[in-house]
Amino acid sequence: SKPLLLVLGDQLTFSLTTLQNAPDNAVVALCEVAEEARYVPHHIHKIGLFLAAMRHFAQALREKDFQVHYSALGDADNCHSLIEEAERIAQQYGCDEIRVARSGEWRLWEAMQQRQHATIPWRLLEDERFFTTPDDFANWAKGRKQLRLEYFYREQRKRTGYLMEGDEPVGGKWNFDHDNRQPIKAALDFPELPQHRQDVLTKAALADAERHFSDHMGTLANFNLPVTRRQALVDLKHFIDHGLADFGRYQDAISDSAPYLYHSRLSAAMNIGLLSPQEVCEAAEQRYYDGDVPINAVEGFIRQILGWREYVRGLYWTQMPSYKSTNQLGFERDLPAFYWDADTDMRCLQRAIQMTIDNSYAHHIQRLMITGNFALLCGVKPEALCDWYLAVYADASEWVELPNTLGMVLHADGGLMGSKPYCASGKYIDKMSDHCQHCRYSPKQVTGPKACPFNSLYWHFLETNAERLNKNPRMKLIYGSLNRMADEKREAIRQQAEHFLDQLETSPGYGQPCHT
Ligand code: FAD
Ligand code: SF4
Numbered sequence: 001s002k003p004l005l006l007v008l009g010d011q012l013t014f015s016l017t018t019l020q021n022a023p024d025n026a027v028v029a030l031c032e033v034a035e036e037a038r039y040v041p042h043h044i045h046k047i048g049l050f051l052a053a054m055r056h057f058a059q060a061l062r063e064k065d066f067q068v069h070y071s072a073l074g075d076a077d078n079c080h081s082l083i084e085e086a087e088r089i090a091q092q093y094g095c096d097e098i099r100v101a102r103s104g105e106w107r108l109w110e111a112m113q114q115r116q117h118a119t120i121p122w123r124l125l126e127d128e129r130f131f132t133t134p135d136d137f138a139n140w141a142k143g144r145k146q147l148r149l150e151y152f153y154r155e156q157r158k159r160t161g162y163l164m165e166g167d168e169p170v171g172g173k174w175n176f177d178h179d180n181r182q183p184i185k186a187a188l189d190f191p192e193l194p195q196h197r198q199d200v201l202t203k204a205a206l207a208d209a210e211r212h213f214s215d216h217m218g219t220l221a222n223f224n225l226p227v228t229r230r231q232a233l234v235d236l237k238h239f240i241d242h243g244l245a246d247f248g249r250y251q252d253a254i255s256d257s258a259p260y261l262y263h264s265r266l267s268a269a270m271n272i273g274l275l276s277p278q279e280v281c282e283a284a285e286q287r288y289y290d291g292d293v294p295i296n297a298v299e300g301f302i303r304q305i306l307g308w309r310e311y312v313r314g315l316y317w318t319q320m321p322s323y324k325s326t327n328q329l330g331f332e333r334d335l336p337a338f339y340w341d342a343d344t345d346m347r348c349l350q351r352a353i354q355m356t357i358d359n360s361y362a363h364h365i366q367r368l369m370i371t372g373n374f375a376l377l378c379g380v381k382p383e384a385l386c387d388w389y390l391a392v393y394a395d396a397s398e399w400v401e402l403p404n405t406l407g408m409v410l411h412a413d414g415g416l417m418g419s420k421p422y423c424a425s426g427k428y429i430d431k432m433s434d435h436c437q438h439c440r441y442s443p444k445q446v447t448g449p450k451a452c453p454f455n456s457l458y459w460h461f462l463e464t465n466a467e468r469l470n471k472n473p474r475m476k477l478i479y480g481s482l483n484r485m486a487d488e489k490r491e492a493i494r495q496q497a498e499h500f501l502d503q504l505e506t507s508p509g510y511g512q513p514c515h516t
Helices: 034-038 044-063 082-092 106-113 134-141 149-160 200-213 229-242 267-272 277-289 295-319 347-359 364-378 382-392 398-409 426-432 453-464 473-484 487-502
Strands: 003-006 027-031 067-071 097-101 122-125
Touching (some): 027 044, 044 067, 044 200, 044 267, 082 106, 106 122, 134 149, 149 295, 229 267, 229 277, 277 295, 295 398, 347 364, 364 398, 364 426, 453 487
Parallel strands (some): 003 027, 003 097, 097 122
16 A cells, blocks of 8 residues: 555654554655645744744655655645645655545545545544643533533643652642733833744745745734744743743733733644644653742643643533634624724723734633634624634644634634633723723723723623523622613613714725735
């Protein structure tokens, strides 16, 4: 037999199942296809990252004597659809099967499944780069009414032995979140990112991204994502040395000026295969045992990867395809137009979106509590918001983006993922950030021309969704406050919110103004 080993753009590692036990005559294929680059208008950094990283990985494969076919965007015979292109290459090389590991998206996986009995059959393999497989998650989820992260995470700690002393968690607790909620008040010295050198391959890849996708969000002038394993390892070491110690306590903080704070910015490298989640967790754990960093920082960091990252992936694969169309709060609003150009006078949103445009990055709390929270309070429809998150972040892949957007941000899955919606007023943003002092609105006012829009929208959200949410024990306190509010005040808030929503300009569908 002569297999074609198809390596997808987010599977750039020698440890990939597809590349194991490859016969000498196997052909490895990597394909740049326009269909994948354009089905949402991906940020130009994200496209540059994929092109540069894929080309470097193809080179690394050749250096290890693999026979590689690389389809470039500009090739005249490129079919520009992944399935068709792989089949065309398989035919060209006389291959009798196509092997591929699970993709990061249901859409592609389903299309591949449908080709299992094609003339050149597709053989689908599990992607073993995670701590758990979808089957492991399904087994864990079986018979549970609620799928809470906390219990899943504890089981993974026991399974892997990370931060464990026998059966007990190191430090005596599973969770140090209580220590991890400090806002940033003073000007701090945040670690500067390492600057990666751009070699000939990277420069050519970025030039191609520019040539084909200059209409997409962002510019490549400040591109600095790691595109090789070596560069990714530099970023990992840099984070462990300079970011990890403060990661915990400032995990929930938001800054008006600093985009990365003490976050690792390792998600994109991990998601495309340049780093393994195991080595990232092990490096963090080792630094704890070396005595350099506090337990709340390391536990908080490992929880994100061993806990959240695995958990959302398990949820995605066990809930799809119906998950994608759930919309339990019945949201119908299009995405506000300023999500594409940051043209808003709400400072927190302006900064989170501008940083996104600049870097194809925003940290978790910006995604969850600023852009996400605002979309929740306005009732933006899930597909519009999902397309946006999928397009704008360099780390975005549907298996991780969708549960975060649909489940965590929009509470669209009826509480499968989160026990309550992450809704917050301007008061929360004021507490956790230094945005409000630069804003034309006041977080202390609920009505009137200077009132922070988040405030009236917050109460309006609670009111309009009361039927679904007021029985939730975790929302009892807040509904108590709403119910005790004087009728006149309630009416004034309602009018304030409705007036705001009426004049909110929305962009129909995705792709404005950067999609063509
Ligand atoms: P750090 O704060 O340093 O965290 C370390 C690592 O933990 C991350 O690199 C990531 O791999 C993992 N992690 C942390 N939180 C989560 C989470 N909630 N879900 C899964 N993994 C997590 N992450 C993506 O990788 N791709 C996405 O497309 C994506 N979309 C998101 C959409 C929304 C609406 C929200 C609220 C979150 C999304 N996240 C996504 C999760 C998270 O925001 C990013 O992983 C994180 O901001 C990446 O930055 P970092 O590497 O500096 O993370
Ligand atoms: Fe955001 Fe409101 Fe603060 Fe302005 S006042 S920065 S809109 S939370």
